[in-house]
Amino acid sequence: MARCGILSAGNMLVDHVHQIAHWPQPGWLVEIERSERATGGAPLNVLLTLARMQIGLPLAAIGLIGCDADGDYLLQMLAQHQVDHRWVQRSAQAMTSMTQVMTEPGGQRTFFHAPGANRSLDLAAFDCVNSEHKIFHLGYLLLLDSLDRPDEEFGTRSARLLARMQQRGYHTSLDLVSRQGDPRYRPLVLPALRWLDYLVINELEAGEFTGLVLRAADGRLQQHLMAPAAEQLMAEGVRRRVVIHCPEGAYGLERSGAARWQPSWHLNAAEIVGSVGAGDAFCAGVLYASHEDWQLEDTLQLAHTCARFNLRCANAIDGARPLPELMAYIRQQQPVG
Secondary structure, eight states: OOOOOEEEEEOOEEEEEEEESSOOOTTOOOOEEEEEEEEESHHHHHHHHHHHTTOOOOEEEEEEEESSHHHHHHHHHHHHTTOEEEEEEEESSSOOOEEEEEEOTTSOEEEEEEOGGGGGOOGGGGTTOOOSOSEEEEEEETSOTTTTSEETTTEEHHHHHHHHHHHTTOEEEEEEOOOTTOTTHHHHHHHHHTTOSEEEEEHHHHHHHHOOOOBOTTSOBOGGGHHHHHHHHHHTTOOSEEEEEETTEEEEEETTSOEEEEEOOOOOGGGOOOOTTHHHHHHHHHHHHHHTTOOHHHHHHHHHHHHHHHTTSSSSSTTOOOHHHHHHHHHHSOOOO
16 A cells, blocks of 8 residues: 655644733833744644645654643644644653743744753654654754764664654655754764655755855855755755755755756735744645655745745744645746746
């Protein structure tokens, strides 16, 4: 029987977003004017985006959450979107990972993050996972403390996990977290690349890993360096596709040698409500198109469309639209690239 569906694992958290009139001076009080709660983290953002796209594929999550109200909320959201959560375990020793986000009227945001149970997600959580899903997606390295630890044979425990899942028959995919100047990029990511089928990262992450300056000090994209960055990542062992995305566009490279720069769709600044989860929305598009064996151009166009609609909403998933609507939007665009 042919494999079908997408399984995603890694950081699961709740964002508590609060609107405040201004940031107070030390020792002073400011009132919270409005609050909302939203899901966050790679597996939730990717899976719930795919669910809202109504793609008709089996979707499943793997993660570790606390025995608390935030954990209850995450399970409710997965159930509401019909995402299989049998492998989402609960810890009595750690709280569900969460972020308190303070948002000022001008859009400036301040984050207070509690890693919680995500720190303890480890190889044992995957021992009984042997489903018929086609793709296994893991995110985010550099934020999964237990899986980021060294491994004598594979280099890191995350590399051992990806090797194990690939050996079980999954196509494997990886996403990273953006941390400028983090010296752990190469030692923690390099061992994983040889066990990957798909790598989908942004230009800042690709620059940190390859050492290439993809965005100049004045903010301009060094587009001519996107191809050598992707080639360097592919040379480290990625088996099928490397995609590097940024606000201006995306560069995709396949093991066959096929390559393409695909500009982003135009979006007026006034239309952008928020950028939370835009990279995960882009990744969801790549994963679906890769699952369906789409050509590189079509893959990048769908990924850009997923990201475009994400930018029009404040949280990570409310902008997701059904696949027919996304495809109709693509057909309306003028050819680019």
